[in-house]
Amino acid sequence: MTESERRILLGRVTGAFGVRGEVKLESWTEPRTAIFRYQPWCLRDARGGERELRGVRGRDGGKHLVAHFPGVADRDAAEALRGTEIHVPRSALPPPKPGEYYWVDLEGLRVRNREGADLGTVSHLFATGANDVLVAHDGERERMIPFVQPQYVVAVDFDAGVITVDWDPDF
CATH class of the missing domain: 2.30.30.240 (PRC-barrel domain)
Structure with missing residues (x-):
């Protein structure tokens, strides 16, 4: 895998939010809502299965981020995503400022x-x-x-x- 194709872990799903299929996210971007700018996402489940996801929408929910994943319509489907990691290609991230590093x-x-x-x-x-x-x-x-x-x-x-x-x- 080339440097630009290398995937970077930016966050993970921590559970379901409400009954309409929204999920709670933990984000390691700064600011934490910046995670929504870097799409498409590669979702990796606990068994190592991966799939690409585009069109995620989200908002700051106070204690955590709240996101809507296309195709996830109810609480059970959202809860099934708990623990899923969110990766993006390294090339999707902006270059760091001088003196700053990823x-x-x-x-x-x-x-x-x-x-x-x-x-x-x-x-x-x-x-x-x-x-x-x-x-x-x-x-x-x-x-x-x-x-x-x-x-x-x-x-x-x-x-x-x-x-x-x-x-x-x-x-």
């Missing part, structure tokens, strides 16, 4: 400190509320490095496939 673009990059010590490969990132955290694995260790620029994350070089950090390899 987490998925950082995954797989090598992590080295200023002295050139190899700290592993980015496996994933996660949010803590205070800041995002980059997780690097080197086969033996897992390092969690605050994704704070320029204090800890000094440079991101996509051409070289390397993130340079100010981090002690023994920490």
